[in-house]
Amino acid sequence: MLTTELRELLNQMTIEEKVGQTIQLSADFFSEETEDITGPMNEMAMTEEKKFQIGSVLGVTGAEKTIKLQKEYMEKHRLSIPLLFMADVIHGDHTIFPIPLGLGATWDPEMIKEAASISAKEAAAQGLHVTFSPMVDLVRDPRWGRVLESTGEDKTLNKHYARAFVEGYQGADLKEDLTKLAACVKHFAGYGAPRGGRDYNSVDLNENTFREHYLPAYQEGIDAGAKLVMTAFNTIDNIPATGNKRLMREILRKEMNFNGVLISDWGAIGELVPHGVAQDNKQAAELALEAGVDIEMMSAAYSEHLVELVKTDKSLETLLDETVMNILVLKEELGLFDNPYRGADAEIEKIAIFSSENKEVALKAAEKSLVLLENKKALPLDRSEKVVLTGPMKNSHDLLGAWSWKGDKTKTPTLKEAMDNHLGKDTVKVIDETEIFNGAQSFLIAELQEADTVLVALGETSEMSGEATSRTNIQLPKIQIELLKELRKLNKKVVAVLFNGRPLDLSEVTPLVDGLVEAWFPGSKGADAIVNVLYGVINPSGRLSMTFPRSVGQIPIFYNQDNTGRPSEQGKPADKYLSKYLDSENTPLYPFGYGLSYTTFEYTNLRLSKTEVTSADSIEASVTVRNTGLSEGTETVQLYIRDKVGEVVRPVKELHDFKQIRLKAGESRIVNFTISEDQLRYTHADHTVKSDAGEFLLGIGADSTIELTHSFNLIN
Structure with missing residues (x-):
């Protein structure tokens, strides 16, 4: 339909039908199967007539269900406007990929794009139109449970990932390609910075930090063409995002040029009341409409009060028309007016979901996401080694993570099952960890004494990370630390595999292990990926996209912190009056960008093509990287820059670019980076984005601890 036709359709709609389009109900x-929904219907101010006027549904899955509901709905809707079906397809539909924090550790945007494309294909075959992904919130506090949905702490990396997710989900043409979904960038804005790491808490960001570090990934997702943006639960400038007119209309719509659909998070409009900016749902509805929220997800403000508000205040009808038009345009962009059952096909669904091809990609993604944190000549394991497997996660199917609501744990191999499949059944001996604490029976003691390596599967359960799972203690459970201490007494190699959804405080773990693999919640094929890495079939290449602290007391800790007037790096360790702790180093346990390999890499001959750059030209930076080990491996070459003097305080270093290269043993390669003036711009005191003339420092290396040793000047 053309815009004029959509406008004609809008003009045919009653106010009640317009308001209906703004309402989203759950499945x-x-x-x-729901015998009695009288309670929810009343809570949502919903009648049977209103129910068949709503514009979208959340969480309906399966081609037969979506086709049946769409048919029934259109038969009952006066103008036969089709429904939108939306769902949380976060890191996979039925084929589950590593959690986004794990995908972030791949440092491979193309891998993420492929994963998003497969997720879209599976979901679209069931009749879904929109995924509530990607979450592009920058996160610096691992106490926050939803860090598992983030791709990390760095704006440059998050920008790459935001674009990759959007392009993977949406493809080139949503109307023509029925295997794609509309993407929804979330949560706008600053949701990843709650005070104290406590979910749903207030956010306190100064304007410069907000614009410089938090907005860029949202902007990249919008620039990539994301059709929707979701509001955040938190406040910005002490105003809840969902009712924040400046945030949504001035910044999102005007400055960031977003012209798609703005949807609230679950119940967020109604939450303007407990936030204390609205006295009731009626005022909440007015505030949200004025802020430009197009769709209300699962609260009753719009459904209960919007008709009355618009009929009594004609100025609000113009806002309502804008909102409905945004929704109709999205439905047209998806091709729903021509094909209301877009993509839904029960036969294709059977073929598309959890296919062997999809699982192969999930395996590859999991392999690339694993980060080798420690290796004291313990890995890779040799197939001839006698290995004993223990730990609470040794035979757990809980490898999918908290947001894998359509993943099937029963079809997810455990670590024990994967080891049996790869090495032969019962080749690896299994001992229950409780037996170790009980002193073990004699035959168990013999098994342990005969072992070359004890493999310990540790970590969080999926209920310990995700939404509403903030923690003040981000260490492993004490019983798991005690297990490691008992195993250490055996004088055997101890290798630990961690399953978790956040960076942990591993300060007690590191001294107790000879090898340490960060596996995250690795998805449908995660256990197979772990075995491949443990036994050297795959050389680990994952790199952290978020800092691991030495203790919770360091949080928030992130690599690109601002310098202070009294930096501890001044070389005055005896000076008390520096920015430091009395009881800990300033440095993290494992820094941003960090990850080990089974081979080693050497960086030499860092060179700049020249030492001055203007807005009209660029500088080439190059470095020679050589594989100095005995096996082929992948290295992530990282470029960091520091602006020595700025109008506002600048970070001690910032990631500006990165490239992954694969080198055979003994092979070397020159890696080149281009640096131009636009990469050196930042947010100034007046919130303009521009560069300053002056000196910059540059370094290229394997992680964020690289020294910035080469300088160049920007000439304006």
């Missing part, structure tokens, strides 16, 4: 309201 429960349409489920035949």
